[in-house]
Amino acid sequence: MSGYDIKQLVDISLSYFWNISYGQIYPILKKLESEGLARSTPERTQGGRPRNLFSITRKGKMALDEWLQEPVDLSIQRDEMQLKLFIGGHTDRPRMVALIQDFQVQQESRLRTLEAELEEILPSIRTGILPEDLEWLGPIGPTAERRRQIVKDQALVFKLSIRQGILKVEARLAWCKEALEALNQEVPC
Amino acid sequence: MSGYDIKQLVDISLSYFWNISYGQIYPILKKLESEGLARSTPERTQGGRPRNLFSITRKGKMALDEWLQEPVDLSIQRDEMQLKLFIGGHTDRPRMVALIQDFQVQQESRLRTLEAELEEILPSIRTGILPEDLEWLGPIGPTAERRRQIVKDQALVFKLSIRQGILKVEARLAWCKEALEALNQEVPC
DNA sequence: TCAGACATGTAAGTCGTTACATGATTCA
């Protein structure tokens, strides 16, 4: 893939849990190449700015496998909402209530978006056919049968990431409800 | 507070959702002072290395209030677990299952810790008295009555942050269960 | 007496964003 392709893929498929900028992509691709973890092949094009296509090397694949095996550390997950509540909760209850309510509205809207996106992808797990707007993401496999299998696998992983998003948002909404009740019941500070 | 105090406070009270290092604290305090948002007063000490005590200025309080009012942006919350699943899920199911299982064990243990900490703080919301190991965090208010009220407010905010932690961990555990079932039921890739 | 807590700070480096610079192609 080219740096541009990577950005597109991340923006569309990984947007629930990751983001990336060009200012990060291009220098890193260069660094990976200099370390022998990736190689680039300039694409011959008939017109248009030439693309630089990157692929992973054997060494790169090994490094990736190693990284995949490392356990994920969630010991610190910064949460700005919590930080604000902690600082403002002592001195300014009404403002904190307003902040939580805004947050709640935002999360409710996000929940609806995620639910719609889940509905869109679900059929692909059974059929192995991507919805039209995601079609270009499809694999280039040898046989139609094999391609469908890859799409099924992709769709399952996709579904799991949307489900994770939904569960997170639901947890935040449950917390908002609790927090608003607690802040309203207690005597103001 | 001194830079050292700030580090202690964050490590103990905000550890569920924030962290900070000395290498960040001291330069930032200096910057805040140069911008007129904080002021420092050297502490006269009878022995011991002299401390540099910082307090917020009126200008600083105004900047803080402004920040408190800004809505919290959660549009991108990076999640390394999801990223690994997305990358490894296509090619290496058994490894992904192992990764999720490790994660599950880690989160279960975290859940127990959080529940214990919640139990410890709950009485303070009613009584206004901090548990012994947190006593030094207590406020220095004018009257005992006022001090108890402040402790009650602090304990409530503290409780809400632990509850948030619990809800998040429960959501992650629910997701692990779903993900493991889905990965086991589907035909391997 | 020596480990551990108290206490402050700098330097180097990583990670990541934003703004800028450049220029071709396509389509309304």
Added chain:
DNA sequence: TGAATCATGTAACGACTTACATGTCTGA
């Protein structure tokens, strides 16, 4: 013709971590 998309890249900056440097006091 001009906006949108394709496409690559750099520079400056901000946030943060780790390692290092330094020194005192307290209590087992």
